[in-house]
Amino acid sequence: MNAVKAGAIEIKRFFNNDFKISYKEGVNNPVTEADHAAEKAIMDVIKAQFPDHYILSEEAGEIIQDSNYKWIIDPIDGTINFSRGIPLNCVSIAVELNKEIILGAVYNPHLDELFFAEKGKGATLNEKPIRVSGESTVLKSCLVTGFPYTYLDTPNGPLDVFGRLIRKGVSVRRLGSAAIDLCWVAAGRFDGFYEHKLEAWDSAAGYLVVEEAGGKVTDLKGQKYSPYQHGIVATNGKIHEELLRVIEGAVDDNVR
Numbered sequence: 615m616n617a618v619k620a621g622a623i624e625i626k627r628f629f630n631n632d633f634k635i636s637y638k639e640g641v642n643n644p645v646t647e648a649d650h651a652a653e654k655a656i657m658d659v660i661k662a663q664f665p666d667h668y669i670l671s672e673e674a675g676e677i678i679q680d681s682n683y684k685w686i687i688d689p690i691d692g693t694i695n696f697s698r699g700i701p702l703n704c705v706s707i708a709v710e711l712n713k714e715i716i717l718g719a720v721y722n723p724h725l726d727e728l729f730f731a732e733k734g735k736g737a738t739l740n741e742k743p744i745r746v747s748g749e750s751t752v753l754k755s756c757l758v759t760g761f762p763y764t765y766l767d768t769p770n771g772p773l774d775v776f777g778r779l780i781r782k783g784v785s786v787r788r789l790g791s792a793a794i795d796l797c798w799v800a801a802g803r804f805d806g807f808y809e810h811k812l813e814a815w816d817s818a819a820g821y822l823v824v825e826e827a828g829g830k831v832t833d834l835k836g837q838k839y840s841p842y843q844h845g846i847v848a849t850n851g852k853i854h855e856e857l858l859r860v861i862e863g864a865v866d867d868n869v870r
Contacts, residue, residue: 615719615730617659621689621705622723624652629724630699646697649673652689652705660685672815684710686841688815691720692791701725706793708818708841715841718819720793729797731819731826737800746829746850747802752857755805756785758795762811770863772810778860792846796820799848800827806849806857810834814841824848834861 628648653673660669669677671687690696692703701724709717716733731737737744749755761772779786789795793816795807800823818841821831834845836858849857
């Protein structure tokens with residue numbers, strides 16, 4: 615996908631070089647010169663090929679068009695990682711048609727890993743098919759999550775769920791890029807991912823990659839997933855119901 619690769623060129627150009635950093639509303643919410651450059655490069659490609667398509671992008675917001683197609687863009691998912699020279703960040707782009715995600719691409723140029731999915735046609739990593747893992751219990755799983763900087767201490771919030779899992783000895787990681795987290799579930803590197811507060815540009819592409827790799831994605835209550843609500847659970851399918859019980863506040867004994 616040309617748009618993804620255009621954004622990746624800017625990521626690599628700025629990575630570990632000097633660039634300006636500013637902060638958006640909220641705690642620890644940076645945006646760098648590279649975010650804007652990558653976003654412009656991506657949008658230039660889209661506008662040249664599809665000038666009448668609707669665009670939703672993290673930094674630019676909405677470019678509203680009367681179109682059934684919507685591009686959902688995160689020019690750099692994992693901006694904090696990027697700003698510190700940590701090579702776990704990526705371009706994430708999804709295409710929505712009539713309110714359904716039909717294409718998703720996530721590219722980490724540092725590892726040269728391009729994940730791609732088309733609705734009904736499976737998921738690939740660098741053009742090779744990928745599948746979710748076969749792990750069947752949460753206790754033996756390797757999970758990944760993220761922590762928002764708000765409502766950490768609410769009942770059944772991120773710290774409560776994390777505590778339940780690690781007290782049972784479940785392996786839980788935090789990479790700092792939801793798009794990469796989702797794609798690594800799709801590739802079988804992780805067995806599941808959950809997070810309490812994401813935006814559409816964080817999850818739209820990766821969510822399709824997981825589903826097309828044979829996984830399952832819902833909201834935190836186990837209902838049909840939409841990128842436009844915040845909570846997400848994405849797994850190999852085999853541990854999904856068990857992980858939902860843990861997240862919903864079931865007793866620790868439910869972790870087998």
